[in-house]
Amino acid sequence: xxxxxxxxxxxxxxxxxxxxxxxxxxxxxxxxxxxxxxxxxxxxxxxxxxxxxxxxxxxxxxxxxxxxxxxxxxxxxxxxxxxxxxxxxxxxxxxxxxxxxxxxxxxxxxxxxxxxxxxxxxxxxxxxxxxxxxxxxxxxxxxxxxxxxxxxxxxxx
Amino acid sequence: xxxxxxxxxxxxxxxxxxxxxxxxxxxxxxxxxxxxxxxxxxxxxxxxxxxxxxxxxxxxxxxxxxxxxxxxxxxxxxxxxxxxxxxxxxxxxxxxxxxxxxxxxxxxxxxxxxxxxxxxxxxxxxxxxxxxxxxxxxxxxxxxxxxxxxxxxxxxxxxxxxxxxxxxxxxxxxxxxxxxxxxxxxxxxxxxxxxxxxxxxx
Numbered sequence: 001x002x003x004x005x006x007x008x009x010x011x012x013x014x015x016x017x018x019x020x021x022x023x024x025x026x027x028x029x030x031x032x033x034x035x036x037x038x039x040x041x042x043x044x045x046x047x048x049x050x051x052x053x054x055x056x057x058x059x060x061x062x063x064x065x066x067x068x069x070x071x072x073x074x075x076x077x078x079x080x081x082x083x084x085x086x087x088x089x090x091x092x093x094x095x096x097x098x099x100x101x102x103x104x105x106x107x108x109x110x111x112x113x114x115x116x117x118x119x120x121x122x123x124x125x126x127x128x129x130x131x132x133x134x135x136x137x138x139x140x141x142x143x144x145x146x147x148x149x150x151x152x153x154x155x156x157x
Numbered sequence: 158x159x160x161x162x163x164x165x166x167x168x169x170x171x172x173x174x175x176x177x178x179x180x181x182x183x184x185x186x187x188x189x190x191x192x193x194x195x196x197x198x199x200x201x202x203x204x205x206x207x208x209x210x211x212x213x214x215x216x217x218x219x220x221x222x223x224x225x226x227x228x229x230x231x232x233x234x235x236x237x238x239x240x241x242x243x244x245x246x247x248x249x250x251x252x253x254x255x256x257x258x259x260x261x262x263x264x265x266x267x268x269x270x271x272x273x274x275x276x277x278x279x280x281x282x283x284x285x286x287x288x289x290x291x292x293x294x295x296x297x298x299x300x301x302x303x304x305x306x307x308x309x310x311x312x313x314x315x316x317x318x319x320x321x322x323x324x325x326x327x328x329x330x331x332x333x334x335x336x337x338x339x340x341x342x343x344x345x346x347x348x349x350x351x352x353x354x355x356x357x358x359x
Contacts, residue, residue, distance in 0.1 A: 012342045013335060016313055018320045047346060050295055051314035059200040060214060064193050070218045071185055071192075071225055078226065 003030065007037055015044035081150065088146055095139045099132045180228050188228075192221055198316060199245060205311040206249045208300055216252060220245040239325040242312070246326055253304065261304060298348040306341030313338060 007030040013019050014027045031038045106128050114121040179187040199220065203213040223244050231240055253261055299307050312323045320338070324331045 009339075012339045016338050016342065018313070018335060018338060044342065044346075047342060047349075048314060051299075051310060051345075052317070054296055054299070054315060056197055056201050056315070057204055059196040059217075060210065063200065063214060063217065064189065064196055066214075067192050067218045067221050068185070068189050071188060071221060074222045074225065075183065075185065 004034060004037065007031075007034075008040065011037065011041045011044050014041060015048045017048075085150065088143075092139050092143050095135065099135050102128065102132065177231075177233055183225070185225075188221065188225060191224075195241065199241070201315060202242065202311060203245060203249060205299070205307055205315070206246075206304060207252065212252065216245065216248050219248050223248065236322065236325070239318070239322045242316070242318075243326045243328065246308075294349060294352055295345075298345055298352065301348055302341060302344055306337055306344055309334060309337040310341045310345065 007027055010019060010023055010027055014024065019027060027041075031041055106125065110121055110124050110128075114124045117124070176187060180191075196217075200213060200217055203216045203220075204210060207213055207216065220241070224241065227244070231237075250261070299310065302310070308327070309323055312318045312326065313320070318326070320331060320334050324334045327334065
């Protein structure tokens with residue numbers, strides 16, 4: 001009886017041709033002995049064969065051509081986006097390089113600037129450091145936002 | 158030699174080195190050949206999932222745009238067909254989640270015990286039904302089935318994919334695919350039985 005119930009649960013998958021060899025063998029053996037299961041199996045098989053004979057809906061006329069045009073457009077958009085990435089990347093690198101280069105400049109003009117503004121050199125150095133860090137953080141944040149936006153645009157395609 | 162053998166066996170000529178190289182270099186003509194080759198099958202799959210021709214066409218186009226974008230990360234060892242259908246699957250599921258979230262967790266009409274199925278379990282009645290109204294009613298019943306079930310049924314019986322390939326498309330374990338095929342068929346028979354009952358009362 002237990003075997004009967006177990007086989008009964010396998011009949012859908014048997015009709016779907018989705019059993020492994022061992023299960024298939026068990027099911028076939030049982031079907032020879034049990035007319036009730038055989039009838040049930042035949043009924044599932046009718047359903048699955050009807051499913052595989054469902055009429056295929058025709059793709060709409062011109063679908064391939066419209067898709068091709070869409071692909072051409074998107075290829076152009078992608079190219080432009082890649083170019084934009086490159087330009088943005090260069091600008092950000094340039095910004096960072098400028099702040100780096102400003103340190104040697106501070107060594108040269110720091111003294112004069114401090115004298116001219118009539119403040120200690122340490123204050124000038126501190127101000128410069130704050131400026132550098134702020135610039136780095138700002139470019140980092142901008143790069144992050146841009147990256148996120150490009151990613152979202154990419155996903156929305 | 159092996160490539161040719163694989164191509165013939167699995168019907169995926171994309172495994173040909175030259176075709177893949179052309180695709181990767183962004184050759185749109187090579188891609189269009191594929192669009193044409195898979196148009197009916199891919200469109201049918203998407204139509205079964207979303208049920209609206211307009212949406213199916215949109216998703217069809219989006220699928221190929223994504224294929225173009227991702228072709229560089231496609232692993233040639235993998236079956237192209239299951240990769241293609243998994244791209245389409247992800248876009249369709251994203252769409253359904255965004256615009257028709259209720260469709261993703263529709264329950265089956267009722268429970269799944271054999272007792273529930275009894276009215277339709279008479280094979281001769283079902284046989285008569287299938288012979289008479291086969292295509293129309295079956296297609297209607299398919300459309301009423303929850304999306305996760307009609308998806309595995311269309312992949313198994315219309316696209317004729319193996320269960321392992323379906324698991325690859327859906328990125329779920331094989332056991333899940335088996336369960337869905339089992340429940341999907343049961344749910345389908347139940348829907349047909351209901352229709353049949355109404356049909357005989359009329």
